[in-house]
Amino acid sequence: MYEQFWKFTDMFVHFSDKERSSIREYLITRDVPKNHLLVDLGDISSEVFFINKGCVRFYYLTEAGEEITGFIFTENMFTGSHESFFSQTPSTQVLQTLEPCELVVLPYEGLQTLFDTVPKMNIFVRKLLEQRMSHAQKVVASLIMNKPEKRYTSMLELQPDLVNRIPQQVLATYLGITPVSLSRIRKRIMDQD
Amino acid sequence: MYEQFWKFTDMFVHFSDKERSSIREYLITRDVPKNHLLVDLGDISSEVFFINKGCVRFYYLTEAGEEITGFIFTENMFTGSHESFFSQTPSTQVLQTLEPCELVVLPYEGLQTLFDTVPKMNIFVRKLLEQRMSHAQKVVASLIMNKPEKRYTSMLELQPDLVNRIPQQVLATYLGITPVSLSRIRKRIMDQD
DNA sequence: TCATTTTCTTAACTTTTGTAAAGGGAATTG
DNA sequence: CAATTCCCTTTACAAAAGTTAAGAAAATGA
Numbered sequence: 369m370y371e372q373f374w375k376f377t378d379m380f381v382h383f384s385d386k387e388r389s390s391i392r393e394y395l396i397t398r399d400v401p402k403n404h405l406l407v408d409l410g411d412i413s414s415e416v417f418f419i420n421k422g423c424v425r426f427y428y429l430t431e432a433g434e435e436i437t438g439f440i441f442t443e444n445m446f447t448g449s450h451e452s453f454f455s456q457t458p459s460t461q462v463l464q465t466l467e468p469c470e471l472v473v474l475p476y477e478g479l480q481t482l483f484d485t486v487p488k489m490n491i492f493v494r495k496l497l498e499q500r501m502s503h504a505q506k507v508v509a510s511l512i513m514n515k516p517e518k519r520y521t522s523m524l525e526l527q528p529d530l531v532n533r534i535p536q537q538v539l540a541t542y543l544g545i546t547p548v549s550l551s552r553i554r555k556r557i558m559d560q561d
Numbered sequence: 562m563y564e565q566f567w568k569f570t571d572m573f574v575h576f577s578d579k580e581r582s583s584i585r586e587y588l589i590t591r592d593v594p595k596n597h598l599l600v601d602l603g604d605i606s607s608e609v610f611f612i613n614k615g616c617v618r619f620y621y622l623t624e625a626g627e628e629i630t631g632f633i634f635t636e637n638m639f640t641g642s643h644e645s646f647f648s649q650t651p652s653t654q655v656l657q658t659l660e661p662c663e664l665v666v667l668p669y670e671g672l673q674t675l676f677d678t679v680p681k682m683n684i685f686v687r688k689l690l691e692q693r694m695s696h697a698q699k700v701v702a703s704l705i706m707n708k709p710e711k712r713y714t715s716m717l718e719l720q721p722d723l724v725n726r727i728p729q730q731v732l733a734t735y736l737g738i739t740p741v742s743l744s745r746i747r748k749r750i751m752d753q754d
Numbered sequence: 755t756c757a758t759t760t761t762c763t764t765a766a767c768t769t770t771t772g773t774a775a776a777g778g779g780a781a782t783t784g
Numbered sequence: 785c786a787a788t789t790c791c792c793t794t795t796a797c798a799a800a801a802g803t804t805a806a807g808a809a810a811a812t813g814a
Contacts, residue, residue, distance in 0.1 A: 497690035502644035
Protein backbone atom coordinates (compact mmCIF):
# COMPACT_ATOMS: atom_id res chain seq x y z
CA MET A 369 0.00 0.00 0.00
CA TYR A 370 2.95 2.32 0.54
CA GLU A 371 5.10 1.57 -2.53
CA GLN A 372 3.76 4.55 -4.45
CA PHE A 373 4.35 6.78 -1.46
CA TRP A 374 8.05 5.85 -1.16
CA LYS A 375 8.51 6.08 -4.88
CA PHE A 376 7.21 9.61 -4.63
CA THR A 377 9.43 10.66 -1.73
CA ASP A 378 12.43 9.18 -3.55
CA MET A 379 12.02 11.89 -6.17
CA PHE A 380 12.95 14.48 -3.54
CA VAL A 381 15.07 12.86 -0.81
CA HIS A 382 16.28 9.37 0.05
CA PHE A 383 14.94 8.21 3.38
CA SER A 384 16.91 5.41 5.02
CA ASP A 385 15.14 2.26 6.19
CA LYS A 386 15.27 3.60 9.72
CA GLU A 387 13.77 6.93 8.68
CA ARG A 388 11.12 5.13 6.69
CA SER A 389 10.02 3.10 9.65
CA SER A 390 9.85 6.27 11.77
CA ILE A 391 7.64 7.90 9.17
CA ARG A 392 5.67 4.72 8.64
CA GLU A 393 4.50 4.84 12.27
CA TYR A 394 2.39 7.88 11.52
CA LEU A 395 0.94 6.77 8.22
CA ILE A 396 -2.38 5.08 7.73
CA THR A 397 -4.30 4.21 4.60
CA ARG A 398 -7.92 5.13 4.14
CA ASP A 399 -10.55 4.41 1.52
CA VAL A 400 -13.15 7.09 1.01
CA PRO A 401 -16.18 7.19 -1.32
CA LYS A 402 -16.88 9.63 -4.11
CA ASN A 403 -17.94 13.15 -3.10
CA HIS A 404 -16.52 12.70 0.36
CA LEU A 405 -15.38 15.90 2.10
CA LEU A 406 -11.84 15.41 3.39
CA VAL A 407 -11.84 18.97 4.72
CA ASP A 408 -15.00 21.03 5.09
CA LEU A 409 -15.39 24.79 5.23
CA GLY A 410 -14.28 26.03 8.65
CA ASP A 411 -12.52 22.80 9.60
CA ILE A 412 -9.03 23.02 10.98
CA SER A 413 -7.36 20.53 8.69
CA SER A 414 -5.51 17.91 10.70
CA GLU A 415 -4.25 15.68 7.91
CA VAL A 416 -2.55 15.70 4.55
CA PHE A 417 -3.19 13.03 1.96
CA PHE A 418 -1.17 11.18 -0.61
CA ILE A 419 -3.36 9.82 -3.39
CA ASN A 420 -2.71 6.18 -4.25
CA LYS A 421 -5.81 6.05 -6.41
CA GLY A 422 -8.56 8.50 -7.21
CA CYS A 423 -9.12 12.17 -7.77
CA VAL A 424 -9.54 15.09 -5.37
CA ARG A 425 -10.27 18.79 -5.79
CA PHE A 426 -10.42 21.78 -3.51
CA TYR A 427 -12.93 24.51 -4.09
CA TYR A 428 -13.97 27.86 -2.73
CA LEU A 429 -17.54 28.97 -2.20
CA THR A 430 -18.55 32.36 -3.56
CA GLU A 431 -21.08 34.58 -1.81
CA ALA A 432 -23.56 33.46 -4.44
CA GLY A 433 -22.97 29.85 -3.40
CA GLU A 434 -20.99 28.81 -6.47
CA GLU A 435 -18.22 26.26 -6.12
CA ILE A 436 -14.98 27.53 -7.65
CA THR A 437 -12.43 24.78 -8.21
CA GLY A 438 -8.93 25.84 -7.14
CA PHE A 439 -7.00 22.71 -8.02
CA ILE A 440 -7.46 19.10 -9.02
CA PHE A 441 -5.20 16.37 -7.67
CA THR A 442 -4.78 12.84 -9.04
CA GLU A 443 -2.71 9.74 -8.42
CA ASN A 444 0.72 10.16 -6.80
CA MET A 445 0.17 13.70 -5.61
CA PHE A 446 0.00 15.13 -2.15
CA THR A 447 -3.16 17.04 -1.38
CA GLY A 448 -4.55 18.96 1.55
CA SER A 449 -5.93 22.31 2.56
CA HIS A 450 -2.47 23.90 2.69
CA GLU A 451 -3.46 27.13 4.30
CA SER A 452 -5.53 25.50 7.05
CA PHE A 453 -3.14 22.63 7.63
CA PHE A 454 0.06 24.62 7.87
CA SER A 455 -1.29 27.49 9.91
CA GLN A 456 -3.87 25.40 11.80
CA THR A 457 -6.63 27.91 11.10
CA PRO A 458 -10.21 27.33 9.85
CA SER A 459 -10.23 26.33 6.20
CA THR A 460 -11.63 28.72 3.63
CA GLN A 461 -11.64 25.92 1.08
CA VAL A 462 -13.34 22.55 0.82
CA LEU A 463 -11.37 19.43 -0.08
CA GLN A 464 -13.58 16.91 -1.83
CA THR A 465 -13.08 13.58 -3.57
CA LEU A 466 -14.31 13.41 -7.16
CA GLU A 467 -13.93 9.64 -7.24
CA PRO A 468 -13.61 6.83 -4.71
CA CYS A 469 -10.10 7.26 -3.33
CA GLU A 470 -7.39 5.20 -1.75
CA LEU A 471 -5.33 7.57 0.38
CA VAL A 472 -2.22 7.52 2.54
CA VAL A 473 -2.96 9.79 5.48
CA LEU A 474 -0.39 11.76 7.49
CA PRO A 475 -1.71 13.58 10.57
CA TYR A 476 -0.55 17.07 11.52
CA GLU A 477 0.86 16.03 14.90
CA GLY A 478 2.73 13.16 13.31
CA LEU A 479 4.32 15.47 10.78
CA GLN A 480 5.34 17.96 13.47
CA THR A 481 6.98 15.14 15.41
CA LEU A 482 8.72 13.94 12.29
CA PHE A 483 10.09 17.43 11.62
CA ASP A 484 11.99 17.03 14.92
CA THR A 485 12.88 13.33 14.84
CA VAL A 486 13.60 12.98 11.11
CA PRO A 487 15.28 16.27 10.08
CA LYS A 488 15.28 15.14 6.48
CA MET A 489 11.51 15.55 6.59
CA ASN A 490 12.06 19.31 6.55
CA ILE A 491 14.08 18.95 3.40
CA PHE A 492 11.45 16.74 1.80
CA VAL A 493 8.64 19.19 2.52
CA ARG A 494 10.78 22.14 1.52
CA LYS A 495 11.52 20.56 -1.86
CA LEU A 496 7.90 19.57 -2.29
CA LEU A 497 6.83 23.14 -1.63
CA GLU A 498 9.50 24.54 -3.95
CA GLN A 499 8.02 22.45 -6.74
CA ARG A 500 4.47 23.40 -5.78
CA MET A 501 5.34 27.10 -5.72
CA SER A 502 6.79 26.95 -9.22
CA HIS A 503 3.64 25.29 -10.40
CA ALA A 504 1.35 27.74 -8.60
CA GLN A 505 3.14 30.62 -10.28
CA LYS A 506 2.60 29.02 -13.66
CA VAL A 507 -1.10 28.64 -12.91
CA VAL A 508 -1.35 32.31 -12.01
CA ALA A 509 0.51 33.26 -15.18
CA SER A 510 -1.76 31.10 -17.29
CA LEU A 511 -4.87 32.63 -15.75
CA ILE A 512 -3.61 36.11 -16.56
CA MET A 513 -1.94 35.48 -19.91
CA ASN A 514 -4.25 33.08 -21.64
CA LYS A 515 -7.87 33.31 -22.62
CA PRO A 516 -10.19 30.58 -21.36
CA GLU A 517 -10.16 28.92 -24.77
CA LYS A 518 -6.36 28.69 -24.73
CA ARG A 519 -6.41 27.33 -21.19
CA TYR A 520 -8.84 24.63 -22.28
CA THR A 521 -6.82 23.60 -25.33
CA SER A 522 -3.65 23.56 -23.22
CA MET A 523 -5.34 21.24 -20.80
CA LEU A 524 -6.55 19.03 -23.66
CA GLU A 525 -2.93 18.78 -24.72
CA LEU A 526 -1.23 18.40 -21.33
CA GLN A 527 -3.81 16.46 -19.33
CA PRO A 528 -6.21 14.90 -21.83
CA ASP A 529 -7.14 12.21 -19.32
CA LEU A 530 -8.32 14.79 -16.80
CA VAL A 531 -10.69 16.46 -19.27
CA ASN A 532 -12.72 13.31 -19.63
CA ARG A 533 -12.36 12.30 -16.02
CA ILE A 534 -14.01 15.20 -14.23
CA PRO A 535 -17.46 16.78 -14.61
CA GLN A 536 -17.62 19.68 -17.02
CA GLN A 537 -18.96 22.06 -14.46
CA VAL A 538 -15.99 21.35 -12.22
CA LEU A 539 -13.63 21.75 -15.15
CA ALA A 540 -15.30 25.03 -16.08
CA THR A 541 -14.79 26.68 -12.70
CA TYR A 542 -11.24 25.29 -12.69
CA LEU A 543 -10.61 27.16 -15.92
CA GLY A 544 -12.18 30.28 -14.50
CA ILE A 545 -15.31 30.28 -16.60
CA THR A 546 -18.95 29.20 -16.44
CA PRO A 547 -20.14 25.80 -17.68
CA VAL A 548 -22.07 27.62 -20.40
CA SER A 549 -18.96 29.33 -21.64
CA LEU A 550 -17.02 26.06 -21.60
CA SER A 551 -19.73 24.45 -23.66
CA ARG A 552 -19.43 27.26 -26.22
CA ILE A 553 -15.66 26.87 -26.35
CA ARG A 554 -15.98 23.12 -26.88
CA LYS A 555 -18.38 23.72 -29.73
CA ARG A 556 -16.11 26.31 -31.32
CA ILE A 557 -13.23 23.82 -31.28
CA MET A 558 -15.41 20.96 -32.61
CA ASP A 559 -16.56 23.09 -35.54
CA GLN A 560 -13.00 23.96 -36.51
CA ASP A 561 -11.94 20.34 -36.98
CA MET B 562 21.98 46.80 7.02
CA TYR B 563 20.79 43.38 8.21
CA GLU B 564 18.42 44.32 11.04
CA GLN B 565 15.35 44.03 8.81
CA PHE B 566 16.56 40.68 7.56
CA TRP B 567 16.88 39.17 11.05
CA LYS B 568 13.60 40.69 12.12
CA PHE B 569 12.05 38.88 9.19
CA THR B 570 13.63 35.50 9.91
CA ASP B 571 12.54 35.84 13.56
CA MET B 572 8.94 35.58 12.40
CA PHE B 573 9.63 31.98 11.32
CA VAL B 574 12.52 30.54 13.34
CA HIS B 575 14.98 31.81 15.91
CA PHE B 576 18.53 31.58 14.68
CA SER B 577 21.18 31.56 17.40
CA ASP B 578 24.08 34.01 17.26
CA LYS B 579 26.28 31.24 15.98
CA GLU B 580 23.77 30.34 13.26
CA ARG B 581 23.41 33.98 12.35
CA SER B 582 27.11 34.41 11.83
CA SER B 583 27.17 31.28 9.66
CA ILE B 584 24.40 32.70 7.54
CA ARG B 585 25.93 36.16 7.58
CA GLU B 586 29.01 34.83 5.79
CA TYR B 587 26.98 34.30 2.65
CA LEU B 588 25.02 37.53 2.68
CA ILE B 589 25.94 40.68 0.85
CA THR B 590 24.03 43.91 0.31
CA ARG B 591 23.59 45.44 -3.08
CA ASP B 592 22.09 48.66 -4.40
CA VAL B 593 20.53 48.50 -7.82
CA PRO B 594 18.88 51.23 -9.91
CA LYS B 595 15.31 51.40 -11.15
CA ASN B 596 14.36 49.08 -14.02
CA HIS B 597 17.32 46.84 -13.32
CA LEU B 598 16.90 43.19 -14.33
CA LEU B 599 17.82 40.97 -11.40
CA VAL B 600 16.99 37.91 -13.46
CA ASP B 601 16.55 38.02 -17.22
CA LEU B 602 14.68 35.63 -19.46
CA GLY B 603 16.71 32.44 -19.88
CA ASP B 604 19.05 33.18 -16.99
CA ILE B 605 19.68 30.48 -14.45
CA SER B 606 18.94 32.44 -11.32
CA SER B 607 21.85 32.20 -8.88
CA GLU B 608 20.56 34.47 -6.11
CA VAL B 609 17.54 35.26 -3.99
CA PHE B 610 16.92 38.73 -2.64
CA PHE B 611 15.56 40.22 0.53
CA ILE B 612 14.24 43.73 -0.04
CA ASN B 613 15.42 46.28 2.51
CA LYS B 614 14.05 49.11 0.43
CA GLY B 615 12.38 49.36 -2.94
CA CYS B 616 10.00 47.45 -5.14
CA VAL B 617 10.44 44.47 -7.46
CA ARG B 618 8.16 42.59 -9.83
CA PHE B 619 8.45 39.48 -11.94
CA TYR B 620 6.77 39.29 -15.28
CA TYR B 621 6.19 36.87 -18.12
CA LEU B 622 6.41 37.75 -21.79
CA THR B 623 3.55 36.72 -24.06
CA GLU B 624 4.08 35.67 -27.65
CA ALA B 625 2.79 39.12 -28.60
CA GLY B 626 5.54 40.69 -26.52
CA GLU B 627 3.34 41.90 -23.68
CA GLU B 628 4.72 41.94 -20.16
CA ILE B 629 2.39 40.15 -17.75
CA THR B 630 3.14 40.93 -14.12
CA GLY B 631 3.06 37.83 -11.94
CA PHE B 632 3.81 39.36 -8.58
CA ILE B 633 4.99 42.55 -6.94
CA PHE B 634 7.35 42.49 -3.96
CA THR B 635 8.07 45.35 -1.57
CA GLU B 636 10.05 46.03 1.60
CA ASN B 637 10.74 43.09 3.92
CA MET B 638 9.88 40.39 1.43
CA PHE B 639 12.01 37.72 -0.17
CA THR B 640 11.98 37.73 -3.93
CA GLY B 641 13.52 35.68 -6.67
CA SER B 642 12.72 33.64 -9.73
CA HIS B 643 11.56 30.65 -7.67
CA GLU B 644 11.27 28.20 -10.47
CA SER B 645 14.66 28.96 -11.95
CA PHE B 646 16.44 29.34 -8.62
CA PHE B 647 15.17 26.17 -7.00
CA SER B 648 15.47 23.90 -10.00
CA GLN B 649 18.48 25.72 -11.53
CA THR B 650 16.85 25.86 -14.94
CA PRO B 651 16.54 28.77 -17.38
CA SER B 652 14.05 31.33 -16.13
CA THR B 653 10.77 31.80 -17.96
CA GLN B 654 10.16 34.98 -16.02
CA VAL B 655 11.96 38.30 -15.69
CA LEU B 656 12.69 39.81 -12.28
CA GLN B 657 12.87 43.57 -12.52
CA THR B 658 13.17 46.45 -10.05
CA LEU B 659 10.42 49.05 -10.24
CA GLU B 660 12.36 51.45 -8.01
CA PRO B 661 15.97 51.85 -6.88
CA CYS B 662 16.45 49.00 -4.43
CA GLU B 663 18.58 48.14 -1.45
CA LEU B 664 18.83 44.35 -1.36
CA VAL B 665 20.27 41.63 0.82
CA VAL B 666 21.58 38.97 -1.55
CA LEU B 667 21.88 35.25 -0.81
CA PRO B 668 23.62 33.15 -3.50
CA TYR B 669 22.39 29.70 -4.46
CA GLU B 670 25.58 27.90 -3.45
CA GLY B 671 25.58 29.67 -0.11
CA LEU B 672 22.04 28.57 0.58
CA GLN B 673 22.80 24.96 -0.39
CA THR B 674 25.75 24.98 2.01
CA LEU B 675 23.59 26.46 4.74
CA PHE B 676 20.97 23.74 4.25
CA ASP B 677 23.70 21.30 5.36
CA THR B 678 25.53 23.33 7.99
CA VAL B 679 22.53 25.09 9.55
CA PRO B 680 19.69 22.53 9.49
CA LYS B 681 17.30 25.15 10.83
CA MET B 682 17.62 26.83 7.45
CA ASN B 683 15.49 24.04 6.00
CA ILE B 684 12.82 24.81 8.53
CA PHE B 685 13.00 28.51 7.79
CA VAL B 686 12.62 28.01 4.04
CA ARG B 687 9.92 25.40 4.56
CA LYS B 688 7.86 27.79 6.66
CA LEU B 689 8.48 30.62 4.26
CA LEU B 690 7.23 28.46 1.40
CA GLU B 691 4.22 27.27 3.39
CA GLN B 692 3.20 30.89 3.81
CA ARG B 693 3.90 31.66 0.18
CA MET B 694 1.84 28.67 -0.99
CA SER B 695 -1.16 29.77 1.05
CA HIS B 696 -0.89 33.18 -0.48
CA ALA B 697 -0.45 31.86 -4.01
CA GLN B 698 -3.62 29.81 -3.64
CA LYS B 699 -5.50 32.90 -2.56
CA VAL B 700 -4.25 34.75 -5.61
CA VAL B 701 -5.45 31.95 -7.87
CA ALA B 702 -8.83 31.91 -6.12
CA SER B 703 -9.16 35.66 -6.48
CA LEU B 704 -8.35 35.50 -10.18
CA ILE B 705 -11.05 32.91 -10.74
CA MET B 706 -13.70 34.13 -8.31
CA ASN B 707 -13.56 37.88 -8.59
CA LYS B 708 -14.09 40.22 -11.49
CA PRO B 709 -11.29 42.65 -12.31
CA GLU B 710 -13.20 45.50 -10.70
CA LYS B 711 -13.45 43.60 -7.45
CA ARG B 712 -9.77 42.70 -7.57
CA TYR B 713 -8.91 46.36 -8.00
CA THR B 714 -11.09 47.55 -5.11
CA SER B 715 -9.69 44.78 -2.92
CA MET B 716 -6.22 45.99 -3.69
CA LEU B 717 -7.23 49.58 -2.96
CA GLU B 718 -8.37 48.34 0.42
CA LEU B 719 -5.56 45.97 1.28
CA GLN B 720 -2.54 47.62 -0.35
CA PRO B 721 -3.49 51.25 -1.02
CA ASP B 722 0.17 52.27 -1.01
CA LEU B 723 0.98 49.88 -3.84
CA VAL B 724 -1.70 51.28 -6.13
CA ASN B 725 -0.05 54.69 -6.17
CA ARG B 726 3.44 53.30 -6.16
CA ILE B 727 3.54 51.30 -9.36
CA PRO B 728 2.75 52.23 -12.97
CA GLN B 729 -0.82 51.64 -14.03
CA GLN B 730 0.14 49.41 -16.91
CA VAL B 731 2.05 47.17 -14.53
CA LEU B 732 -0.86 47.15 -12.13
CA ALA B 733 -3.24 46.31 -14.98
CA THR B 734 -1.39 43.22 -16.09
CA TYR B 735 -1.03 42.24 -12.42
CA LEU B 736 -4.83 42.33 -12.13
CA GLY B 737 -5.18 40.33 -15.32
CA ILE B 738 -6.57 43.11 -17.50
CA THR B 739 -5.43 45.67 -20.06
CA PRO B 740 -4.44 49.21 -19.06
CA VAL B 741 -7.45 50.45 -21.02
CA SER B 742 -9.78 48.32 -18.99
CA LEU B 743 -8.19 49.42 -15.72
CA SER B 744 -8.67 53.02 -16.70
CA ARG B 745 -12.37 52.37 -17.30
CA ILE B 746 -12.70 50.67 -13.93
CA ARG B 747 -11.03 53.59 -12.19
CA LYS B 748 -13.43 56.00 -13.86
CA ARG B 749 -16.43 53.88 -12.91
CA ILE B 750 -15.33 53.96 -9.26
CA MET B 751 -14.58 57.69 -9.32
CA ASP B 752 -18.05 58.45 -10.68
CA GLN B 753 -19.72 56.47 -7.94
CA ASP B 754 -18.21 58.52 -5.10
C1' DT C 755 11.85 75.99 -19.91
C1' DC C 756 10.63 73.84 -23.94
C1' DA C 757 10.45 69.70 -26.57
C1' DT C 758 10.17 64.88 -26.64
C1' DT C 759 8.75 60.76 -24.96
C1' DT C 760 6.11 58.03 -22.16
C1' DT C 761 2.00 57.05 -19.69
C1' DC C 762 -2.80 57.41 -18.96
C1' DT C 763 -7.43 58.35 -20.52
C1' DT C 764 -11.17 58.41 -23.71
C1' DA C 765 -13.91 56.86 -27.59
C1' DA C 766 -15.92 53.62 -31.06
C1' DC C 767 -16.36 49.11 -32.30
C1' DT C 768 -15.78 44.00 -31.96
C1' DT C 769 -15.44 39.89 -29.40
C1' DT C 770 -16.23 37.30 -25.50
C1' DT C 771 -18.24 36.06 -21.33
C1' DG C 772 -22.05 36.19 -17.98
C1' DT C 773 -26.94 35.34 -16.99
C1' DA C 774 -31.29 33.17 -17.27
C1' DA C 775 -34.16 29.99 -19.15
C1' DA C 776 -35.42 26.13 -22.01
C1' DG C 777 -34.45 21.74 -24.11
C1' DG C 778 -32.12 17.14 -24.88
C1' DG C 779 -29.85 13.02 -23.41
C1' DA C 780 -27.94 9.79 -20.20
C1' DA C 781 -27.88 7.76 -15.86
C1' DT C 782 -30.47 6.50 -11.60
C1' DT C 783 -34.19 4.95 -9.11
C1' DG C 784 -38.56 3.27 -7.77
C1' DC D 785 -39.65 0.25 -17.87
C1' DA D 786 -41.28 4.71 -17.09
C1' DA D 787 -40.16 8.75 -14.45
C1' DT D 788 -37.22 11.58 -12.25
C1' DT D 789 -33.00 13.66 -11.70
C1' DC D 790 -28.73 15.38 -13.14
C1' DC D 791 -25.62 17.10 -16.46
C1' DC D 792 -24.62 19.27 -20.59
C1' DT D 793 -25.92 22.11 -24.46
C1' DT D 794 -28.25 25.77 -26.73
C1' DT D 795 -30.42 30.27 -27.26
C1' DA D 796 -31.13 35.20 -26.59
C1' DC D 797 -29.90 39.16 -24.34
C1' DA D 798 -27.06 42.08 -21.23
C1' DA D 799 -22.66 43.34 -19.41
C1' DA D 800 -17.90 43.54 -19.62
C1' DA D 801 -13.36 43.25 -21.62
C1' DG D 802 -10.32 43.40 -25.78
C1' DT D 803 -8.62 46.18 -29.71
C1' DT D 804 -7.32 50.10 -32.14
C1' DA D 805 -6.55 54.72 -32.45
C1' DA D 806 -6.53 59.44 -30.98
C1' DG D 807 -5.88 62.88 -27.61
C1' DA D 808 -4.57 64.66 -22.79
C1' DA D 809 -1.48 64.61 -19.04
C1' DA D 810 2.74 63.71 -16.88
C1' DA D 811 7.48 62.69 -16.69
C1' DT D 812 12.05 63.10 -18.80
C1' DG D 813 15.92 65.28 -20.63
C1' DA D 814 18.47 68.57 -23.35
